[in-house]
Amino acid sequence: MSKKQSVEPNISELGNGWLKKNKLPYKLEQEFLNEDIDKALNDYYSKSGGVGPNRPDAKILLQDKHNDYFPVLIEYKGYKDKLIKLNADNQVDNTTVKNEPNFPNIKGFAVNGAVHYANALLHHTAYENIIAIGMTGYKDEFGDLQHSIGVYFVSKENLGIGQKIDDYTDFSFLKRENFDDFILKVKQLSLSQEELNKIKDKREKEIETSLTKLNNDIYQNEKGLSEQDRVYLVAGTIIATLGVAGEVSPLEKSDLKSSHEINNRDGDIVMRKIESFLIKKQLPISKRDSIIRALKNTILADNLNRIENGETQLKRVFTKIVDDLGYYYKIGLTTDFTGKLFNEMYSWLGFSQDKLNDVVLTPSYVAKLLVKLARVNRNTYVWDFATGSAGLLVSAMNEMLDDAKRNIQSPEELLQKELKIKSEQLLGLEILPNVYMLAVLNMILMGDGSSNILNEDSLTGFDGKYGYGRENDDFPADAFILNPPYSAAGNGMIFVERALNMMNKGYASIIIQSSAGSGKATEYNKRILQKHTLIASIKMPIDLFSGKSTVQTNIYVFRVNERHESDNIVKFIDFTNDGWKRSNRKKSAASVNLQNEDRAEERYQEVVELVKFGKSKLKIFSEKEYYDSTINPNNGNDWNQSAPIETKPTETDFKKTVADYLAWEVSQLLKDENNPF
Structure with a gap:
């Protein structure tokens, strides 16, 4: 042999x-x-x-x-x-x-x-x-x-x-x-952190592949499901299959029997498991009831529980979701999972309210930048007034938990701090019910920081207090992060003014259309600067939201509750070269391929240091990309500045001009046939 x-x-x-x-x-x-x-x-x-x-x-x-x-x-x-x-x-x-x-x-x-x-x-x-x-x-x-x-x-x-x-x-x-x-x-x-980052990047790309496959399958083969039905079916399936160790066993595909029996249809079984999960997770009763009410209308629908060829549509969709996505949310991947889900779904379906461009997922690396610019740490209280799928809050929570692990040596003390971060130090507001459900799901998946995700209008229905049993307690926010709906007043600056005015201290970082700082939100900006300081303006790549939106955006960073004086220095950073190369993948407008073309991670870290410490931290960026200057607090339209271009000619410029002229003169002489030379 x-x-x-x-x-x-x-x-x-x-x-x-x-x-x-x-x-x-x-x-x-x-x-x-x-x-x-x-x-x-x-x-x-x-x-x-x-x-x-x-x-x-x-x-x-x-x-x-x-x-x-x-x-x-x-x-x-x-x-x-x-x-x-x-x-x-x-x-x-x-x-x-x-x-x-x-x-x-x-x-x-x-x-x-x-x-x-x-x-x-x-x-x-x-x-x-x-x-x-x-x-x-x-x-x-x-x-x-x-x-x-x-x-x-x-x-x-x-x-x-x-x-x-x-x-x-x-x-x-x-x-x-x-x-x-x-x-x-x-x-x-x-x-190592580098190895983990590589694995996470790889897994995130796999998630996109699986999400595309799932959406294509449901879109092509499962008729009669509205966009809201799809969102709620995914949310309900994931919650039902998570389980609570030693308390609630995860729902299995085999548990769905496609039975006609009253109170024992597939939808009844799924809802019982969801209720058990939410109870054991100790969600506030009012929040638990609101989630159950929202999911019930879809999951208990007669058409979904009707048996055809020995199987309900609910079981069929449930099976597809578990097979295509189950692995990724069960391995505890700390990424904006539902954010990716969210973007993929709406790339297929869009919003009936024509608000597609208002609901755009902030890339995870930009979310992390916003969190660092707002100086989030283990003791910070963070809120977001247009939370979407809660991607920004997930990023903030991860930063807070990492900081706690770095600084707390006692395992028992660390555990208590982690619980406090998740239950008390995050608050998000989302007005759209189906998007709110995704935000709740995202925070549950990322460690159950969903306690203070509120389905409220942050402009008219929110008074700055906790929800669900703590309505009399003020949320002591000292960090504000935001990617607002740009169709709102002042391109979204109305959210910024309201949030900052409800804070006593801290920092804020927002990503918004650049026009908000150059004329479209003048009145809001002037009022903001009467109470708060603009400390940095960062011009972002125009293809940052490639596939969803091509608007030019800026990040503005504020120090809260400190009036902006005319002599305050503002750090202007041209970050249009952020090191990432982006290209759309075919057949998926929401799917963008990223390549680290020029020290992207180092560039993002340098921006954080430049905003915090100033010009002394210049390493990768040139002086043309970093500019210290002042703004007029009474203008409100001069927030987007860049380093001035030197217009005074140098001796080198003069010599080049003379050389160019002599070269032209000689060429003309050579063309002249009557020239004796």
């Missing part, structure tokens, strides 16, 4: 035989101790019609000394060179350039297959930490059995990418006496 010749994919000689010899108290081919795991793998396999990669050759469930369970999946390939396939970033290569599963790699390589099915458990079960093992074996020219083992960790923390744990030559790390030390090594694994 040659080195390349296949050995039957039966690991008994390499696995059970070795285990028996070493008296390992686990049997690799035992049944799962938890039926949910086996069922999850079967569902994942059958999703592709049974034609995808084989299911794991072995599966066990082990427990450490802290009583935490770790599923272990082992995939075997009977070829020498089929242990693992890595990509250019030295990560398990399970995704194609189109951000779709790379089935040839998953099926052909042992570790790739194990990591693939470990992700299935992240998707379909409550387990968050899985050990994925790949193994290859072959007989050499002497007939001796040779083998290789690859051991990887797949978890919510590493976003399902898979991290190599260590090199092993056998399975002894699974022995009872070795397992705790092995798990300690697993827990000490970490990814």
Whole structure:
């Protein structure tokens, strides 16, 4: 038998035989101790019609000394060179350039297959930490059995990418006496922030692919669903399938029986699970009731629960949502998930109120910039008066939680601070009911900071107080972030004036149409400067919202409750080159491909430092892109300035002009046939 010749994919000689010899108290081919795991793998396999990669050759469930369970999946390939396939970033290569599963790699390589099915458990079960093992074996020219083992960790923390744990030559790390030390090594694994950012970028692109697929499917094949129905079906499905550890089990596709029975239709089952989730999450009763009322009208609709060909439309749509999106919101990806969902849906459907351009998702890197410019930290109280899908608040919450982790050493104190951040230090207002539902969902997904997301008109119906049981308490906002609807008065500056006037201290950063600072909001601006200071004006790339809007925007940064004096210095920054190259992807106006063309992340950080500390922080930007000057507080239309262009000619300019003239004179002489020269 040659080195390349296949050995039957039966690991008994390499696995059970070795285990028996070493008296390992686990049997690799035992049944799962938890039926949910086996069922999850079967569902994942059958999703592709049974034609995808084989299911794991072995599966066990082990427990450490802290009583935490770790599923272990082992995939075997009977070829020498089929242990693992890595990509250019030295990560398990399970995704194609189109951000779709790379089935040839998953099926052909042992570790790739194990990591693939470990992700299935992240998707379909409550387990968050899985050990994925790949193994290859072959007989050499002497007939001796040779083998290789690859051991990887797949978890919510590493976003399902898979991290190599260590090199092993056998399975002894699974022995009872070795397992705790092995798990300690697993827990000490970490990814650098750069590695995590790369993985997040990759996952976000996969999300866009899945969202496009889902919307196309529903749009083409599920008739009779309004745009609001679609939003509420996605929100309801996600809430019902999240579950609460030890309290509420996630709703499974198999739980929907498509029954005619009164109070036991598919819609009834989904609503009961949603109610259980909201109760266990301890949402205020009035908020819980408003969410349930909104979802009920869609989910309990007769047409959705009508049985045709043995299945309701509700179950069919529920299944599509779980299959296409479930993995991404269950791995705990800290991104504006529903923001992407939101943009994708409205790229297909638009707003019947012709407000499409008013509802534009702020790119995540711009949201992060706004948060940093508003100087958000763990003790900040942040509000947003046009919260949309809550993308800005999600970014603020992440910044606050990160700051808390950096500065609080006590685990108990950190836990209490995290709870306070999510429940007390964020407030968002959204008037459109369907968009409000997305904002609530987004904050639930990102850690349940939804307590103070209010379905109110921030201009007429909000008095600056908490909602839901704390209506008598003022929200002590000291950071304001905003991307307003540009159709509002003053291009949206009406929101800025109202919010700033309700604050006693702090900072604000807003992204708005540039015309708001050059004449379209003069009266609002003059009134704002009577009470607050403009400290920076940042001109953004014109293609920032490529695919949704092409208006020129500026970011304005304010210091709250300090009158702007005529001698106050304003920092004007030309940020039209932000380092990102943007190009629309075909067939999707809302999908933009980003390429880091010129130190984009460093440029964004430098803008933050320039606004905070001034010209001394100039490194990447030129002096033509940074300009200190004053404005007239009584004008309100001089907020968009740039560095003056030098018009006085230099000696070099003079010499060039003379040279150009002499060159022209000579050319004329050469053209003159009567010239004796």
